[in-house]
Amino acid sequence: AQLEAANQKLAAQEELQKQIETLQASVTSLKEENGSLTTQLKEAQDKITTLTDIQAQLEPPKASVTSLKEANATLSTQLEGAQTAAAALEKLKADLPAKSDELATAQGRIEELQNKITQLQTNADDLKEKTTALAAANDQVSELKAKLTTLSQTLTKNKELxxxxxxxxxxxxxxxxxxxxxxxxxxxxxxxxxxxxxxxxxxxxxxxxxxxxxxxxxxxxxxxxxxxxxxxxxxxxxxxxxxxxxxxxxxxxxxxxxxxxxxxxxxxxxxxxxxxxxxxxxxxxxxxxxxxxxxxSKDSDKDGVSDADDKCPNTITGAKVNAEGCEIDSDKDGVVDRLDLCPNTASGATVDKLGCAENAKIVLQDINFALGTAKLTKTAQKSLNGVAQILVGLPGMKLEIAGYTDNIGDSKRNQELSRKRAQAVMDYLVKHGVPSDQLSAKGFGEADPIADNATAEGRAKNRRVELHRVQ
Missing domain, CATH: 1.10.287 (Helix Hairpins)
Incomplete structure (x- = not known):
């Protein structure tokens, strides 16, 4: 229906274009006629001027006067014709603005129709995209129906068995x-x-x-x-x-x-x-x-691996598991990633209960703060929830929470900011179940950088929070 309406509008546009061309031809003709009448009027005025000069300067005989009167009558007739033509020209001039307005209106209508055609084309393109998307969705629905049928058949067979x-x-x-x-x-x-x-x-x-x-x-x-x-x-x-x-x-x-x-x-x-x-x-x-x-057909621990294939049937809710239903240990150090604060330990290294080698720096991941403050971001809070879960399961392990900054700004201010950030991390961990007597907080400011402060990437690495084992 939209395409038919668009075709009708296009036909109307073509008709208007023809009318415009006709009007333009009429205007051109009127302009040419106006020019011709103007020339004739000028010639008549020139003749009148000449005649007036002759009448003023000469006193011709009566025979010449009669002849001149006849000539004057002829000229008067020509003058009346010229004046009539001038009146017609004036009328055409008076009609010209209206015709120009009609032309402008027609051109505006053409532009409006052109815009509508463009919009209809856009709508057609959108409709085509939606049709394509709908076809894809229908394909997905068909695929899902096929899978559902297969699953229903499998379920029926299982029930029969x-x-x-x-x-x-x-x-x-x-x-x-x-x-x-x-x-x-x-x-x-x-x-x-x-x-x-x-x-x-x-x-x-x-x-x-x-x-x-x-x-x-x-x-x-x-x-x-x-x-x-x-x-x-x-x-x-x-x-x-x-x-x-x-x-x-x-x-x-x-x-x-x-x-x-x-x-x-x-x-x-x-x-x-x-x-x-x-x-x-x-x-x-x-x-x-x-x-x-x-x-x-059963997955007791809801880890996505059926009980029949699950070698770790009691995985905690939400933990990432491998194909055997066991939690992932990326660095193969015996500590699953969920409880590993050093997930990239070198192969063969001896690690503690935190999953870290004896002298490894324990840099807490994704611990960020609002710019220039000690306010933890939501990402940092989510990361600390996992750290708290690990430390709650390790009673008696004493740790120092160490805050660090880059070298931008006043060193004393950086020192104080790092202390406040370390304290904010400690307070959050205590709030989430870690005994306060296991933790302490200290700010180190710009000290002990682990990357180059000359680059933005290096400075980002230096703005960190570490855990130090307390002997």
Whole structure:
């Protein structure tokens, strides 16, 4: 719609341009006609002047007078024509400002339309850029939707896998219950077997006693054949005992069968125990797989590394970590960067709990102040928060906070300013938990520069705060 409006405005502009050209042509024609009329008027005036001179100087005859009157009439007619032309010229001159105004208005309108065309072109360019940006945004949305679909599919698969594992776990638990019931039954059979073995032992003892008694009776029968009644009684008793022995033997055979049954149950129990062990191992494997899946989707310490891949699962919130989920130690000195006040220690150097070598200068990083004051900037306060966290964890370590300046300005003033800045750092650390008896503050002014004061960069390095170990 804007493009169509612009085309309409452009057509209107072309029409106005044509009108302007027509007006300009009319003005040119009027100017030419004005020039011609001016020439004719001048010629007529010259003739009138000549005629007047002739009339004043000569007294011609009457015939000449008539001729002159005719000539005068002709000249008067020409004069009237010239005056009419002059009036027309004056009218054209009067109309010229209005035409000029129309021309100026048209030119203003042209400029206005040109500005609108320029604005429309700018709007079209902006619209094109926005269209491009919208297309890029749509591409990003499509990409994000694709990623979301992939993640949703992965989540669905994980849920299905979890359900499968849960079903397998439920089945395993049911199997374990069945095996536990079998184990309880086996224990019951073991108890019955023990009771039968006790009864079997008692029967064997009774059998041995009866056998001994039989042998005694047989001896008595051989020795006393005369005692028939006693023998008959003994034989009857013997028969009775033999029946009892047969019954006992049958009982023993039954017990032997029970023993075989018990052996079978023992074998079943052994197989059941092996199955239970295999199921327990399988359950442990499934539980490990389930835990691994859960750990893959969980990040307990919120460091961006899943628990399954996190070798340092208890990293504090906000700490920078590597791909293994452990805090970064850039200089490999055994002190992580978050707690290292000397993060660029040379390889192999022995460091203290601050991460600094024995004789290293401990220059606190990003400790800046408002110009000419001891007021800490927000950047300095943020840096000191980390220093306070380190020192709070090192009770008993005594440190001197040393302030330094560059060599610009009065040395006494620099000395006092460095002291105030050191004191400001100490006050901030104490306010944030560092015991005051661990710290002291001192200003060193321009002393002991660590860079060239002849350059702005060197002076910036010399304006610093250090920590000095107090022995």
């Amino acid at each position: 979890t359900k499968t594992l849960q079903d397998r776990l439920t089945a395993a638990e049911a199997k374990i219950k069945t095996l536990n019931d079998a184990l309880a039954q086996e224990e019951k059979l073991q108890k019955q077997l023990a009771e039968k073995e006790t009864a079997f032992t008692q029967v064997q003892q009774n059998l041995a006693a009866l056998t001994t008694e039989k042998q005694q009776l047989a001896g008595k029968l051989a020795q006393s054949a005369a005692v028939a009644a006693q023998l008959a009684e003994l034989q009857s008793t013997f028969s009775t005992k033999e029946n009892e022995i047969e019954q006992l033997k049958a009982t023993i055979e039954n017990l032997k069968g029970s023993a075989k049954e018990v052996e079978g149950l023992k074998q079943q129990l052994e197989e059941a125990n092996q199955n239970i062990k295999a199921l327990e191992e399988k359950i442990q494997t499934l539980q490990k797989e389930r835990e691994q899946i859960i750990r893959k």
